Structures are given as C-alpha cells and as structure tokens.
Amino acid sequence: MEQVKISPFQLGLLVISIVAGSNLAPIEVLAKRDTWICIIMAMILGSIFIWAQTTLATKYTGKNLVQINELIYGKKIGIVINLFYSWYFMQLIALQIFDFSEFYKNLMLRETPQPVIAIVFLLLCGWAVWKGMEVIARCSEIVIPIIILAVIGTLFLIIPNFKFTNFLPYLQITTTDLIRSSSSLTAILFGEIICFLMIIPMINNHTKLRSAIFIGMYLGGALILLGSVYVIAVLGNTMEISSYPLLQLVRLIDLGEFFSRMEVLVTASFFWIIFLKIAVIYYAMVLNTAEIFKLKNMKPLIFPLGVLGVNLAFILFDNSGDHYSFIVNGYPQMAIPYQFVIPLISLLVIWIRKSLATKKEI
Amino acid sequence: MVILVVRFYQLLFILLLLCTICLNGCWNSKELSDIALVTGMGFDKEKVDSQEVIMTSQVIIPKEHPSMAGAAESTSEENKPYTNLTQKGVSIFDAVRKTNAFYSNKQFWGHLKTVIIGKNAAKAGINSYMDFLIRDHELRRQAYILISEKKPETILGLMADMELIPSITMQGLVESARFSGFASSVNLQNFLSRLMSESTAPIAALVKTKKHEANALPHVYGTAIFSKGKQARLIGKLNEHETRGFLFVIGQVKSGIVSFKYPPTEEIVSIELLSNKVAIKPLFKKKGPVFQVTLKIIGALGEQLYLGDLTSFQAKAKLNRLFAQEVRREVMKSMAKAKKLKADIYGFGEIIYQKNPHYWQKIKKNWPEIFAKSEFDLKIKTRIKYSGLIIKSPISN
Numbered sequence: 129m130e131q132v133k134i135s136p137f138q139l140g141l142l143v144i145s146i147v148a149g150s151n152l153a154p155i156e157v158l159a160k161r162d163t164w165i166c167i168i169m170a171m172i173l174g175s176i177f178i179w180a181q182t183t184l185a186t187k188y189t190g191k192n193l194v195q196i197n198e199l200i201y202g203k204k205i206g207i208v209i210n211l212f213y214s215w216y217f218m219q220l221i222a223l224q225i226f227d228f229s230e231f232y233k234n235l236m237l238r239e240t241p242q243p244v245i246a247i248v249f250l251l252l253c254g255w256a257v258w259k260g261m262e263v264i265a266r267c268s269e270i271v272i273p274i275i276i277l278a279v280i281g282t283l284f285l286i287i288p289n290f291k292f293t294n295f296l297p298y299l300q301i302t303t304t305d306l307i308r309s310s311s312s313l314t315a316i317l318f319g320e321i322i323c324f325l326m327i328i329p330m331i332n333n334h335t336k337l338r339s340a341i342f343i344g345m346y347l348g349g350a351l352i353l354l355g356s357v358y359v360i361a362v363l364g365n366t367m368e369i370s371s372y373p374l375l376q377l378v379r380l381i382d383l384g385e386f387f388s389r390m391e392v393l394v395t396a397s398f399f400w401i402i403f404l405k406i407a408v409i410y411y412a413m414v415l416n417t418a419e420i421f422k423l424k425n426m427k428p429l430i431f432p433l434g435v436l437g438v439n440l441a442f443i444l445f446d447n448s449g450d451h452y453s454f455i456v457n458g459y460p461q462m463a464i465p466y467q468f469v470i471p472l473i474s475l476l477v478i479w480i481r482k483s484l485a486t487k488k489e490i
Numbered sequence: 491m492v493i494l495v496v497r498f499y500q501l502l503f504i505l506l507l508l509c510t511i512c513l514n515g516c517w518n519s520k521e522l523s524d525i526a527l528v529t530g531m532g533f534d535k536e537k538v539d540s541q542e543v544i545m546t547s548q549v550i551i552p553k554e555h556p557s558m559a560g561a562a563e564s565t566s567e568e569n570k571p572y573t574n575l576t577q578k579g580v581s582i583f584d585a586v587r588k589t590n591a592f593y594s595n596k597q598f599w600g601h602l603k604t605v606i607i608g609k610n611a612a613k614a615g616i617n618s619y620m621d622f623l624i625r626d627h628e629l630r631r632q633a634y635i636l637i638s639e640k641k642p643e644t645i646l647g648l649m650a651d652m653e654l655i656p657s658i659t660m661q662g663l664v665e666s667a668r669f670s671g672f673a674s675s676v677n678l679q680n681f682l683s684r685l686m687s688e689s690t691a692p693i694a695a696l697v698k699t700k701k702h703e704a705n706a707l708p709h710v711y712g713t714a715i716f717s718k719g720k721q722a723r724l725i726g727k728l729n730e731h732e733t734r735g736f737l738f739v740i741g742q743v744k745s746g747i748v749s750f751k752y753p754p755t756e757e758i759v760s761i762e763l764l765s766n767k768v769a770i771k772p773l774f775k776k777k778g779p780v781f782q783v784t785l786k787i788i789g790a791l792g793e794q795l796y797l798g799d800l801t802s803f804q805a806k807a808k809l810n811r812l813f814a815q816e817v818r819r820e821v822m823k824s825m826a827k828a829k830k831l832k833a834d835i836y837g838f839g840e841i842i843y844q845k846n847p848h849y850w851q852k853i854k855k856n857w858p859e860i861f862a863k864s865e866f867d868l869k870i871k872t873r874i875k876y877s878g879l880i881i882k883s884p885i886s887n
Binding site for chain 2: 379382
C-alpha cells in the first residue's frame with residue numbers, strides 16, 4: 129500500500145465535507161419547524177457514535193478498520209464483517225450519487241440523461257481516488273473554505289425575508305417523531321464518519337486525531353443547523369412541500385433586482401462538497417476491498433467498483449420519492465449497525481478480553 | 491523516412507486538444523435568440539363550473555422593442571413589442587404545451603412577472619393553478635398574483651405609457667401600490683404561505699381597467715379575499731381604504747397619504763405615512779380570544795388646506811387625535827368586512843397557535859365563527875414628526 133500522510137487539519141476539513149455534504153438529504157421532512165432541536169440532539173447522539181469510532185481507532189494506532197476487525201474477531205468472522213462494510217460503503221456511494229444526479233437533473237441539466245451525470249461525476253471522483261488521499265485532502269483545503277464563505281455570504285442576502293414567528297410554537301413535535309428524526313439525522317449526518325476509520329492510519333499526528341474529528345463534526349453540524357434555521361425562518365410552512373428547501377430559499381433572494389438567481393453559486397458549492405464526500409467514501413470502499421483481499425495495489429479496483437456503484441444507484445431507486453421514503457424509513461435501521469453497533473461490540477470484546485487477561489494474571 | 495516518435499504525454503496532449511473541438515458547448519444550450527421570454531400569464535374559465543382552462547401567455551418580441559437597434563421608432567398596434575396567445579387546455583401545463591405549437595421558439599418561464607387570474611377561475615378556486623406555478627423549475631416565486639374582473643387577455647393587452655410590455659407594467663403598478671397602501675402586493679411565495687396555513691385566508695391584489703382619454707389603462711387596487719378549505723375561492727373584496735386598514739394591521743403600510751377634514755372647518759389636512767409598527771397580543775378568555783392590537787404610526791405633515799397654525803401644542807394634539815381617528819376608521823372597516831366574510835386575513839389564528847397551541851387545538855375546528863365573533867382592542871399611537879420646509883401656511887387667519 130502507498131505511503132500517504134495527511135494532517136489533522138485536512139482530516140477535520142474532510143469530516144466537514146462528509147457531514148455538510150448531506151445537505152441534499154430530506155432533513156426537514158419529519159420534524160418540520162422543530163428540525164433545529166433534532167439537529168442539536170443528533171449532534172449529541174453523533175458525539176457518542178464518534179466517541180465509539182475514535183476510541184476503536186486509538187486502541188489500535190496505525191491499523192485501519194479491516195485490520196482492526198481481523199484482529200478482534202479473527203480471520204473468518206473478520207472477513208465477513210469487512211465484506212459487509214464494503215457493501216455498506218458501496219450503498220453509501222449509490223445513495224449519494226443518485227441524490228446528486230437527481231438534484232442536477234431536476235435543477236440544472238434538464239435534458240441530460242441522469243446516468244450521464246452520475247457516470248461523469250463518479251469518473252471525476254474516481255480520478256481523485258486514483259491520485260490518492262493526499263490529493264483529496266489538499267483539494268479540501270482549497271474547496272471547503274470557499275464553500276463556507278460562498279454559502280454563508282449567499283444566505284446573508286436573505287435576512288430581509290426572515291420571520292422568526294415561524295419557529296413558534298416550540299416543541300410541538302411528538303416524542304416518537306423527535307426520537308425518530310434525531311436518530312435518522314444522526315445516521316444521515318454524522319454516522320458516515322465511520323469511513324474515516326480507513327483513513328485515520330494515514331494521519332501524521334495521532335494525538336490530535338480525536339479533536340480534529342470532533343471539531344470537524346461540530347462545524348459541519350453547525351453548517352447544517354444554519355441552513356435549517358434559515359429554511360424554517362424564511363420558508364415557514366411552505367418548506368414541507370419543497371424537494372430542496374435550501375435551494376428554494378436561495379431562489380427567493382431578490383435584493384434590489386441585482387442579487388438574484390444566486391442558486392447557481394449554491395449548486396456549484398454543493399457540487400464541490402459532494403465531490404469531496406463521494407471521493408472520501410469511494411477511497412474508503414476501494415481501500416477496504418483491497419485490504420480484505422490483501423492486494424498490494426488498490427488501483428485496479430477503482431474502476432470496477434465505481435461501475436458497480438453507479439449500477440446499484442439506478443437499481444435501488446426509480447425517483448426521489450422512493451429515495452426519500454428509504455432515507456426516512458429504512459436508512460437509519462440499515463446504517464446504525466455499521467456506524468455504531470459493530471464498533472461498540474468491538475470495544476466490548478476488547479474490554480472483556482482485557483479484563484479476562486488481568487484476571488488470569490491475578 | 492522520418493519516424494515519428496510520439497511519447498505518451500505528447501499523444502495525450504494531442505488527444506485532449508482534439509477533445510476541445512468536439513466537447514465545447516453545452517448539451518442543451520439555449521441561446522437568447524432561441525427562447526421566447528414569457529413575462530406574463532393569465533388564466534380564466536368560460537364559466538365558473540367549466541372544466542377547461544383558458545391560458546394566455548405573453549411573450550416579448552425583442553426586435554420590436556424600441557431599445558433595440560432597428561426597431562420601429564413608434565410602437566403602434568402593428569408592431570408592439572409583445573404578443574399574447576390564448577389557448578384552451580384541460581390543465582395549465584396542457585395549455586402551455588399547446589401554445590408551443592404557435593411559437594417557433596421554446597417558451598422560457600424564468601422571467602415571469604405577473605400572473606393574472608380571471609374572475610371565473612378565481613370563483614372556481616385557484617389551488618389547481620398554483621401547482622404548476624410552484625412545481626416547474628423555471629418559474630420563480632417572485633411573480634405577482636392579480637385578480638381581474640375582465641378577461642386576463644384584455645388586461646395583458648393594455649398599453650401603458652411608461653413601459654411597453656403590459657405584464658411588466660403590471661409588476662411596476664403592484665410595486666408602486668406599496669407607496670399608497672391602496673393595494674396589497676402578493677407574490678407566489680406569500681400566496682403559497684397563506685394557502686398552506688391552517689387559518690390564514692389567502693389574498694391577492696385586484697386589477698381593473700380605467701378609461702383614460704381614448705384608451706384604457708390598467709389600475710391595480712384593493713384586495714381579493716379567498717376562502718379557506720380545499721379550494722381557495724374568491725369570496726370578497728376590500729376596496730382601497732379597507733385595504734389600507736388591513737395593511738395597517740399586518741404592518742405592511744410603507745407609505746401613503748391619510749387625509750381628513752380639520753373641524754370646525756371643512757378644510758382638508760393630509761398626513762404622509764412614514765412608518766407603521768404593529769404589536770398583536772392575544773388574550774385567552776373563556777368566551778373567546780381577545781386581540782390587543784397596538785399600532786404605532788409615524789407621519790409627516792404633507793399638506794394643509796386649513797388656514798391655521800398647526801404647529802402649536804393644542805393643534806398638534808388635535809391633529810394626532812384626528813389622524814388616529816381616521817386610521818381607526820379604515821382599520822375598523824376592514825375588520826368589519828373580514829368578519830362578515832369569516833375570513834381571517836390578518837393571521838390571528840396563526841398568532842393564537844404560536845402563543846398557545848393547546849388553546850388553538852380546542853378552537854381550531856370552528857375558527858371562522860370564532861374569528862367572526864372575537865373582539866379587537868385597537869390602540870393607535872400616532873406621532874407627527876416632520877412638517878416640511880414651512881412651519882405654517884403662507885396665508886393664515
């Protein structure tokens with residue numbers, strides 16, 4: 129395997145891209161005007177997820193997810209679990225690529241066939257993966273600050289349309305919906321950080337690992353929270369019927385007949401942030417598969433796995449309606465085992481082994 | 491013989507150069523000369539209960555616009571810079587696609603300025619038109635909605651003096667109506683927000699024709715009130731002064747002139763409105779909710795036909811009282827109308843829901859009746875701040 133080194137700063141930026149890259153997901157669907165509470169709850173729940181994941185990584189410094197699983201569960205069970213992880217990363221890519229290409233098809237490239245958008249975009253991501261993690265990390269250093277400035281600057285222009293009464297009354301959500309919404313938001317926004325377990329061994333300063341991931345996660349969460357607050361304050365009850373509330377909000381910007389039609393800027397920002405997100409997950413998937421089969425070089429796997437990912441995207445869903453109901457009703461149940469349950473079981477196994485070993489010594 | 495040794499990178503470079511020849515441009519590029527810019531549209535129905543929709547779309551013809559080189563100097567009926575096309579269809583989209591058969595260019599809806607809805611269509615309910623207007627990706631929610639007594643195609647054919655394209659004229663009229671407070675300006679987003687609300691009744695501005703010398707001019711005025719429920723039907727209208735009374739309560743009077751007689755004389759004093767702030771506090775009584783509406787209005791002395799000194803303390807107090815009285819009269823008129831129609835145009839139901847959701851759950855079912863019976867405690871605080879360049883009228887008695 130190649131020798132790559134990335135800095136904690138770059139790692140943090142990539143975490144931001146993973147979290148904030150979920151902005152196309154239907155965030156406001158369940159909780160409506162109480163979404164902001166659910167996002168804060170999801171940040172707390174997400175911290176527990178990330179705690180489990182990073183603890184696992186720090187227990188085995190320098191080992192990635194595949195090696196950790198093989199060390200904990202042994203060769204046979206380890207391979208099965210790792211194959212499941214490969215499958216999960218593939219599904220993540222399929223979800224993201226479908227989401228993104230649907231979005232572009234609906235808003236920008238109306239007459240381009242959706243598979244063309246998906247394939248071209250995945251080729252770009254594949255190229256980034258071919259060039260390696262260092263390239264993706266360096267790319268994030270340029271892209272993320274520009275995106276944050278562009279999005280915040282654009283959202284600043286809509287402040288005249290703010291109506292804070294849209295937030296009232298607080299907490300009219302039922303407890304079931306609150307729990308459902310926060311847990312699905314945790315899975316959508318923060319749980320995907322699990323793919324960094326493949327990348328963590330490349331970091332050049334392991335002492336700053338945990339703070340980098342946590343700060344990245346909170347900053348990304350804050351961006352999502354900001355977007356959601358804007359959506360509630362400006363769109364109010366009309367957000368319920370929008371496919372892309374954040375974009376609808378930007379379409380409403382009309383300051384002095386000069387600052388209008390800003391959505392192109394925001395779509396471009398979405399493009400870059402989702403590019404980073406898919407590139408990272410793609411890299412994790414390819415590296416994961418290569419490690420399972422003990423390949424010396426992961427590059428031959430990039431193209432075939434990408435082809436499988438695109439195909440999977442179009443087999444899984446027909447339209448955004450399918451996709452929405454899957455994300456709301458099925459995705460958390462599918463994803464949380466990978467994101468939280470398996471790392472937690474791994475930690476338990478380590479803990480039991482340790483206590484057994486100490487008992488024997490006594 | 492010369493053997494060409496081309497290294498890999500040189501080959502790649504040549505390939506990329508070749509790519510630039512065939513890969514430039516867009517997949518579905520639309521040049522400005524190939525699209526028909528739709529700036530206005532209108533809907534109507536033959537009768538209230540008829541199925542088919544009559545859709546009128548207004549398209550700009552750039553070469554006839556005087557700002558373009560080579561256009562005719564004066565615009566007459568023959569070379570007007572727009573064209574209107576009316577088409578019937580079972581749905582809006584159906585009618586839109588049918589009009590494509592008559593335009594050589596594809597219609598582009600991104601610059602839609604006004605949507606004019608005829609009386610019959612408004613009475614039949616206008617939810618069904620909203621769907622296309624908010625679903626299509628080209629349309630923007632900044633377009634204004636206007637309800638017209640006449641057929642939309644008549645309104646879209648009225649030539650005004652300043653602007654040559656009627657739909658853009660209408661947009662300007664709605665925007666300038668903000669400075670008189672005599673018409674409510676409602677765009678698609680505002681309308682949608684009211685339509686989706688549990689209790690607030692949707693509203694829109696009205697448009698009619700006014701005779702001016704030989705030709706007719708469009709005139710934007712008042713407020714059209716729609717019913718709540720499955721279909722938003724036109725149920726009533728507010729005239730100019732009632733509209734301003736209504737706009738006072740929702741805090742949207744940007745400017746305007748309030749005139750009243752200054753007793754004991756019959757002479758008129760006009761006050762220019764400068765700012766309008768409103769605070770609404772609901773009280774939850776057993777009989778029903780009581781709304782404390784406090785208006786804070788700042789005005790400037792705009793004109794006095796009364797030949798006296800209005801800057802003295804006594805006169806100022808009297809002026810303030812009369813000013814508040816006039817505002818109160820307008821507000822009460824609008825409230826009486828809204829109560830009669832049982833249409834909560836002010837959003838009082840929303841305020842109850844925001845302040846006390848449990849109470850709202852109890853009264854939600856028969857809110858229109860409760861609204862019609864509820865009490866309003868109106869307080870008006872006025873302040874006349876500026877008096878212009880002179881202190882009193884040049885000839886004073």
